[in-house]
Amino acid sequence: MKARIVTLPGDGVGPEVTAAAVAVLEAVATHYGHEFAFDEHLIGGAAIDATGEPLPAGALQACKASDAVLLGAVGGPKWSDPNAKVRPEQGLLALRAGLGVYANLRPLTVHPALATLSPLKDEKLKDVDVLFVRELTGGAYFGAKTRGADYATDECRYTEAEVERVARRAFELARARRRHVTSVDKANVLETSRLWRRTVAHVAADYPDVTLEHQLVDSMAMLLLTRPGSYDVVVTENLFGDILTDEAAALAGSLGLLPSASIGEGRTGLYEPIHGSAPDIAGKGVANPVGAILSTALLLRHSLQLEAEALAVEAAVDHVLQHGPRSRDLGGHAGTADVRDAVLAALADRA
Numbered sequence: 392m393k394a395r396i397v398t399l400p401g402d403g404v405g406p407e408v409t410a411a412a413v414a415v416l417e418a419v420a421t422h423y424g425h426e427f428a429f430d431e432h433l434i435g436g437a438a439i440d441a442t443g444e445p446l447p448a449g450a451l452q453a454c455k456a457s458d459a460v461l462l463g464a465v466g467g468p469k470w471s472d473p474n475a476k477v478r479p480e481q482g483l484l485a486l487r488a489g490l491g492v493y494a495n496l497r498p499l500t501v502h503p504a505l506a507t508l509s510p511l512k513d514e515k516l517k518d519v520d521v522l523f524v525r526e527l528t529g530g531a532y533f534g535a536k537t538r539g540a541d542y543a544t545d546e547c548r549y550t551e552a553e554v555e556r557v558a559r560r561a562f563e564l565a566r567a568r569r570r571h572v573t574s575v576d577k578a579n580v581l582e583t584s585r586l587w588r589r590t591v592a593h594v595a596a597d598y599p600d601v602t603l604e605h606q607l608v609d610s611m612a613m614l615l616l617t618r619p620g621s622y623d624v625v626v627t628e629n630l631f632g633d634i635l636t637d638e639a640a641a642l643a644g645s646l647g648l649l650p651s652a653s654i655g656e657g658r659t660g661l662y663e664p665i666h667g668s669a670p671d672i673a674g675k676g677v678a679n680p681v682g683a684i685l686s687t688a689l690l691l692r693h694s695l696q697l698e699a700e701a702l703a704v705e706a707a708v709d710h711v712l713q714h715g716p717r718s719r720d721l722g723g724h725a726g727t728a729d730v731r732d733a734v735l736a737a738l739a740d741r742a
């Protein structure tokens with residue numbers, strides 16, 4: 392198949408891990424007979440330096456016209472003045488809003504070979520295979536904000552339609568997995584959570600083959616540590632999702648390992664590793680590219696519907712995590728390029 396993929400390397404380690412991810416997509420194209428056209432644009436601090444804007448209009452235009460967007464990371468100390476008029480993160484928010492990607496997907500698995508890096512013990516980590524679906528465009532992050540002399544407010548607002556569309560995504564995704572959805576809210580206290588719970592339960596009626604369970608966010612924070620193996624798809628609102636997915640990331644052993652996908656109504660999805668720009672290791676060639684490489688598997692799966700190719704990339708990464716080489720965050724000495732080359736070799740073996 393033919394596909395147009397926009398790359399937004401961004402800041403810090405973003406360009407390093409994105410280059411590795413592009414190499415993997417190029418190898419997939421070669422091995423499986425596809426034609427991927429890459430188009431690189433600026434975002435974040437790099438875009439501010441070059442154009443004054445965190446997401447130049449041309450970049451957003453190109454993203455909207457593409458099949459998928461592969462993002463590195465944005466931000467860094469150079470642009471972190473809180474009083475600055477333009478900040479790198481604004482580019483990311485504008486991109487999400489411009490693409491209308493309302494569901495953020497974060498798969499979590501713990502590779503057996505890396506279990507020692509996790510704060511949890513082996514037996515707890517067995518069978519951990521969770522897909523978080525975080526609502527990305529509503530709630531307190533986007534509600535009206537006010538600040539008085541001695542108070543501040545953040546309005547948390549959700550409409551039924553906003554809850555319904557992300558809940559539907561979660562149930563659809565559960566159908567392709569173990570058919571279990573855990574919906575997380577704070578319905579004993581928050582009105583938005585009562586709307587959330589009622590709407591999710593309503594959507595569940597259309598999916599009689601999927602089991603729905605409700606959890607309060609405080610108990611979910613605990614359950615993720617005490618029995619992470621018992622969850623399949625976990626769907627929740629923006630703020631709760633932000634917190635729970637960072638907690639979950641810690642279980643995997645390193646931030647550098649985990650991918651994410653943001654999808655919406657349109658065909659274009661946004662794919663990025665969950666880690667930030669990692670300024671402390673930027674430019675040294677030591678960043679772990681696995682989170683970015685696994686993001687290409689999500690891209691192949693969710694935007695291009697190339698499931699076999701997605702599985703091949705995941706299997707190649709599994710092989711490298713098992714047999715090495717390992718980057719420094721995983722206790723090894725390998726650089727970004729070493730890990731990339733090992734994944735490329737494992738991919739070639741499987742093609």
Ligand code: ATP
Nearest residue numbers: 466646647666667668669670671672678679680720
């Ligand atoms: P942001 O504010 O952009 O989300 P953050 O505060 O979450 O950033 P990161 O940039 O993700 O921080 O980095 C946190 C720590 O994890 C740093 O010490 C960084 O070096 C490390 N880290 C992040 N990504 C990687 C990676 N791909 N490989 C190795 N280490 C990483």
Ligand code: MG
Nearest residue numbers: 637665666667
């Ligand atoms: Mg962060």
